[in-house]
Amino acid sequence: MTEASSPAVLCLASASPRRRELLASIGVAAEVRPVDIDESPLAGERPEAYVVRLARDKAVAGGRLTTLPTLGSDTAVVCDGRILGKPADRAEAAAMLRLLSGRAHEVLTAVAVTGPAGLLDACVATRVCMRRIDEREMAAYWATGEPADKAGGYAIQGLAAIFVERIEGSHSAVVGLPLFETARLLERQGVPLWHAVGNAV
Numbered sequence: 001m002t003e004a005s006s007p008a009v010l011c012l013a014s015a016s017p018r019r020r021e022l023l024a025s026i027g028v029a030a031e032v033r034p035v036d037i038d039e040s041p042l043a044g045e046r047p048e049a050y051v052v053r054l055a056r057d058k059a060v061a062g063g064r065l066t067t068l069p070t071l072g073s074d075t076a077v078v079c080d081g082r083i084l085g086k087p088a089d090r091a092e093a094a095a096m097l098r099l100l101s102g103r104a105h106e107v108l109t110a111v112a113v114t115g116p117a118g119l120l121d122a123c124v125a126t127r128v129c130m131r132r133i134d135e136r137e138m139a140a141y142w143a144t145g146e147p148a149d150k151a152g153g154y155a156i157q158g159l160a161a162i163f164v165e166r167i168e169g170s171h172s173a174v175v176g177l178p179l180f181e182t183a184r185l186l187e188r189q190g191v192p193l194w195h196a197v198g199n200a201v
Contacts, residue, residue, distance in 0.1 A: 008029050008030055008031040009028060009029055009030075009068065009191050009192055009195050010023065010028055010030045010031075010069055010070070010191050011030065011031050011062050011063070011068040011070040011071070012031070012033070012062075013033055013034065013035045013058040013059055013061060013062025013070055013071065013072045014034060014058065014071075014072065014073060015032065016176055018175050018176040019073055019176045022175065022176060022177040023071075023177070023182075026179055026182075026183060026193055026194065027193055027194035027195050028186065028191065028192075028193060028195065029195060031066065031068065033065045033066060033070075035061040035062050035065075035072075037054070037058060037061055039054055041083060047078045047083050047106075047108055048108055048110075048123055050076060050083065051074045051076050051108045051109065052123050054074035054110070055073050055110035055111055055112040056112040056119060056121055057072065058073070058074065059119065060072070060114060060119065063114040069115035069116075069190070069191050070113065070115075071111065071112070071113045071182070072111070072112045072113075073109065073110065073112070073177055074109070074110050075107065075109040075110075075151055075174075075176055076107070076151060077105060077106075077152025079099050079100060079103075079106070079152075080099075084096050084099070084152040084153070085151055086148070086150060086151055086153075087147060087148065087153045090142045092153070093138075093142050093147045093153040094135075094142065096152055096153035096154075097138045097147075097153055098133075098138070100130050100133075100152065100153075100154070101131075101133040102132040103130065104127050104129045104130075105127075105128055105152075106126070106127055107125070107128055107152075107173065107174045108124070108125050109123070109124050109126075109170075109173040109174070109176065109178055110122070110124075111123075111177060111178060111181060111182050111185060112185075113182075113186060113188075113189050114189075115188075115189030115190065116189060116190055117188050117189050117190075120185045120188055120189065121185075122178070122181040122182075122184075122185060124170050125169060126168065126169030126170050126171075126173050126174050127167065127168040127169055128156070128164060128167050128174060129165045129166050129167070129168075130164055131163060131164075131165050133163055141154075141159060141160065144159055146158050147160070156174045156175060157175045
């Protein structure tokens with residue numbers, strides 16, 4: 001699957017529509033080849049090491065399926081040193097929002113790209129400050145269906161934007177892909193930017 005009618009210049013080892021849209025926003029047409037890897041944290045593994053490892057593993061696994069440079073990425077919501085994954089149910093989603101309510105937390109996003117320059121990676125940390133969220137809002141937000149498959153139980157680019165007072169760092173990284181760092185990695189791998197909009201650089 002490629003963006004519009006432009007030929008793919010990159011393989012995206014992720015099923016995330018947000019990452020595909022972010023790549024398209026900088027004119028990078030990607031073929032989507034999701035990979036299935038074990039995403040369980042290792043014993044004693046720090047959050048930054050965790051997201052970098054998963055991004056690298058996804059890029060390598062996806063690279064086996066294509067001759068194109070391949071991008072893997074992973075995002076983790078971290079609060080009090082704890083990685084918050086996707087909530088299993090309403091109760092867990094509410095527990096996550098209670099933990100994040102009225103305070104700051106960190107979102108870590110790692111990106112890795114395979115290609116002629118080898119396996120390159122970067123990791124970006126963004127501080128997200130949330131206002132207080134009451135129980136009624138938590139229940140109403142769960143009912144929308146949005147938080148069910150989101151790390152930390154919320155989507156900054158979606159309905160949960162009203163909970164976020166401010167961020168310090170990269171907005172695109174919180175959505176799923178740090179575009180500044182990603183563009184630099186892609187350029188080092190010879191992947192043209194703006195290609196899908198007819199202005200390859």
